[in-house]
Amino acid sequence: MRILVANVNTTESMTKSIASQAEAVAAPGTEIVGLTPDFGPESCEGNYESYLAAIAVMEKVRAYQEPYDAVIQAGYGEHGREGLQELLDVPVVDITEAAASTAQFLGHKYSVVTTLDRAVPLIEDRLKLAGLTDRLASVRASGLPVLALEEDPDAAVAAIVEQAVAAVESDHAEVICLGCGGMAGLTEQVVARTGVPVVDGVAAAVTIAESLVRMGLTTSKVRTYAPPRPKRIRNWPPRQAG
Numbered sequence: 001m002r003i004l005v006a007n008v009n010t011t012e013s014m015t016k017s018i019a020s021q022a023e024a025v026a027a028p029g030t031e032i033v034g035l036t037p038d039f040g041p042e043s044c045e046g047n048y049e050s051y052l053a054a055i056a057v058m059e060k061v062r063a064y065q066e067p068y069d070a071v072i073q074a075g076y077g078e079h080g081r082e083g084l085q086e087l088l089d090v091p092v093v094d095i096t097e098a099a100a101s102t103a104q105f106l107g108h109k110y111s112v113v114t115t116l117d118r119a120v121p122l123i124e125d126r127l128k129l130a131g132l133t134d135r136l137a138s139v140r141a142s143g144l145p146v147l148a149l150e151e152d153p154d155a156a157v158a159a160i161v162e163q164a165v166a167a168v169e170s171d172h173a174e175v176i177c178l179g180c181g182g183m184a185g186l187t188e189q190v191v192a193r194t195g196v197p198v199v200d201g202v203a204a205a206v207t208i209a210e211s212l213v214r215m216g217l218t219t220s221k222v223r224t225y226a227p228p229r230p231k232r233i234r235n236w237p238p239r240q241a242g
Contacts, residue, residue, distance in 0.1 A: 002031045002068045003209050005202070006061060007181065008053040008075030009043050012036050013150060018074045018181050018202055025203040027210055033068070035060050043146035044075055045116050054080025058087060059237065070209035072098075074181040074202055076114060077123035085225040091212040092219060095201030096123060099177040100132040102204040106197045107174030109137040111167035113160050113190075114179030115148075117141040123179055137173040140166065149182040157186060161193045168194050175199060 005022045007015040019034030026032055037056030041049040057080050061071055070091045073081050081094040103110035112123055120139045127133050142159035149156045160183065167173040176190055176198045183200065190198045219225050 001027075001029060001070075001210065001213055002033060002066070003070045003072060003206065003213075004033050004035055004061060004064060004068050005072045005074050005206075006035045006057045007037070008040075008050075008057055008073065008078050008080075009146070010037055010040050010056075011042050011147070011150075014146075014182050017150075021200065021202045022072070022206045025206050030206075030210060032206070033064075035064065044078055045146060046118055047079075047122065050075070050078045050080075050122060053078060054083060058083050062087060069213045072202070072205045072209055074205070076112075076179045076181060076201060077119060077126045082225070085219050086228055089218050089221070091209055091217065093205040093209045093212075094126075095181060095205045096126045096179075097130045097132060098205035098208050099179075099199045099201035100127055100130070100136070102208075103175040103177050103197075103199050104132075104135055106199070109135050109171075109173050110175040110177055110199075111137045111164075111171055111173035112139045112177045112179040113163045113167065114139060114141055115144055115146050117143065119179070138167055138171040139179065140164075140171075146180060146182055149180070157189055160186060161190055164190045164194050164198070168196055177201065 015034045015036040019032050022032045037060050040053045040056035044050050044053050073094045076096050084092045123139050140163040142163050144156050144159050164176045178200050187198045187200050
């Protein structure tokens, strides 16, 4: 089985970290292929960057030539999953939805701890669209940008842990979801401080994708995710300057 794990930003080191976390939970025989978009932002922290990343991810996956069995979109609260489902027959799993749905097996209420406050509405909207907000206790921001996870990991971990503890103590969360693909690998540190289960979206998405493939399930093409109708698309892809 081969699973493509698409980072939504262009930071190659983050792609490697995400792919490493995916490999750590993948079953024997599952090959993880990390993909970095060819264009787009170095980190996604708002709607413009998210929409740009959605196009970049779709184009990167479309350009992949080898056979594969599933795709994971490794961005929290990002746009584009529906577009990938139109383009592909194989299962497409978004880490936001994978983490939240997994959390609901583990406790009554869950909270998400993410990066900047401006990302909170995007995550709330994605969870609402997926029908996963009934048992959402809160979405909390650590206040640090995505790239701080690599540039100042100690400060990032401290801020994430602080908000996770507050979610448990103040919001009555019983499970914590790590709300950024770049947070892959922080599970044990948050568990140690909160004492509750902590779900990493990348890990959850890998196990869900593997299960869907093993059950022989594919994306429905009857209506919502039917392939795009054949038509001319003007000036796409954009011509290179110069």
